[in-house]
Each structure stands twice: as C-alpha cells, then as structure tokens.
Amino acid sequence: MANLAVEVAGVTLQNPIIPASGVFGYGREYERLFPLSKLGGIATKGTTGEPRPGNPSPRIAEAPAGMLNSVGLQNPGIDVFIERELPNLLKKGTVILANIAGSSIEECVMIAEKLDSTAVHMIELNISCPNVKKGGAAFGVHCESAESITAAVRKATKKPLVVKLSPNVTSIAEIARAVESAGADAVSLINTLLGMRINIETGRPILRNNVGGMSGPAVFPLAVRMVWQTAQAVSIPIIGMGGVSSGADAIEIMMAGASAVQVGAAIFTDPYAPIRIISEMDSWLNAHNIANVTDIIGSVIPW
Ligand code: SIN
Secondary structure (H helix, E strand, O other), X not given: XXXXXXXXXXXXXXXXXXXXXXXXXXXXXXXXXXXXXXXXXXXXXXXXXXXXXXXXXXXXXXXXXXXXXXXXXXXXXXXXXXXXXXXXXXXXXXXXXXXXXXOOHHHHHHHHHHHHOOOOOEEEEEXXXXXXXXXXXXXXOOHHHHHHHHHHHHHHOOOOEEEEOOOOOOOXXXXXXXXXXXXXXXXXXOOOEEEOOEOOOOOOEOOOOOOEEEEOHHHHHHHHXXXXXXXXXXXXXXXXXXXXXXXXXXXXXXXXXXXXXXXXOHHHHOOOHHHHHHHHHHHHHHHOOOOEHHHHOOOOOOO
C-alpha cells in the first residue's frame, strides 16, 4: 500500500480525501455505511451564528454531468454545532474541518472565537457561497474584502485557517494571494459556479432562488485549471475540489497542485465515493511505483 498521508497547514491527514462541506452533513447518515475513520477528514456543513432554515424549495436542479444547488446555508447555528454535533464528530478518528460562514465580518469572528476553544482541528472560512443575499461570495469576489475578513478571522483564532474561494471571479489566484497575505494557512477551491436552469413549459427558473451553484463532473476541468493557477501564485497548501469523482480525478487535481482533495457532488450518486476514491488512488500509485502520494503534488509538467 502507498503512503497516502498528506499535511495541510500543519495538520496530518492519513489520506487526502475529505467529503466537502454541505454534502456530508455531520457524518451521521454515512457512519452507517463505512467507518468515518477511513477518511482523511470531514468538512462540516457551513455554520452561521444563528440557525438558518435555508432558501425555499426547489433548491436542487439537475444539469448535464452535474447539479445546481441553492440551499442557502441551512444549519442549526454555531451553538448547536458545538454542543450537539462536534463532540460526536471528534470521536470519529479523523480530521474535522469546521466550515463557517456569516453575513458580516463580526459574525464570522464570533463563530471563529467560539470554535477556538473547542478541539476542532481546522476552520474552513467560506467566503464563496453564491446562495445568500448577505455575506458568502460577496466577501470572496474582491481582493480587499477577502483580505479584510481573513485578517479579522485570523486574529480571532489560533486554529489552522483554510479559506474557501469562489470560482466566480476574474482571477482566483489574486484572491488566493490576498487571503494568504492576510494570514490564511491554506486555501480550498473551487466552490460552485453560479448557474441557472429554466423550465421552458412554465417559463420559471427551476430553482426558487432563480440561480444556484453548479457542481459535479462538468466543472472538473475548471477546478483543475484554477488549482493550477493558484498553485503558481501562493506558497500555502491548496485543498482542491470541484467535480472530483474518481481516484484518477483526485490524482489529476493533486498533480495540478492540491495537497488534499474534497469530494462533493459525487457523494450524491455514490455515497461510498470517498472510500472508493481512496482505494483507486492507492491502486494507481502502486501501479506507478509511487510510494508517497505527496510526490504527485504539483507534479504536472506544463508545456
Ligand atoms: C449553500 O448552502 O447554499 C451552499 C454553500 C456554499 O455553496 O458555500
């Protein structure tokens, strides 16, 4: 078996595969299927200061080779997360990334301060949700606001800080540089791409929110491109995501420069996808006589 261990922001993951925020809840539904200890980590659903019911339905739409969501950060709020979900997650023997989101810098700071006194391993600051009216991607599409919120959350916590970036920008590399300069320990990318579907019989958008975030295999080449561009712009580690569905995809996005990989939409069609991907990565590494998965990080040889 190859050595699959990787390090992100000083935290060792036994393998690079992490179910992405929003597709895995708090792991309760999946622990009946496989031991969560097999995962490299778990990114939890975006947590806000207060409970949020999310956006009205329909909030999921199908697309060729992908899906759109406009969930709107439905979650029980930081206090319930810390009291009810986090203690259970911390017993699972894997790295926990608490994904946090807020409508204001103050809200994100307050959440980070509360998490700072817990045993959570990492904080993933979501500045890229496309489905909320305040906060979310509004922070992540300009260098100045991305830098300000990162700097404020950086001051609020000593936990390793990962900032989750939006692909709905002209240059994701510039945003990555801004959050690196503000103290981010790592970046994760890409969040979803803003999309829209219309029911041509009713003339209405399928999503009640009109627009939503596109994910799934269709976005994979965009994710690889953005990870590659970001890897050339920053020296902090990158967690790559966006349409990763197989071990080969995970290897590819790591060759582009990712140190770890989040798996999102693939879990909706195959709940075992993270476990399958770990095993497929191992087989590929063995077939290529590569002893350590870290050897492939950023190993692409550009023309
Ligand atoms: C959502 O809850 O709307 C999705 C979260 C995100 O895209 O960051």
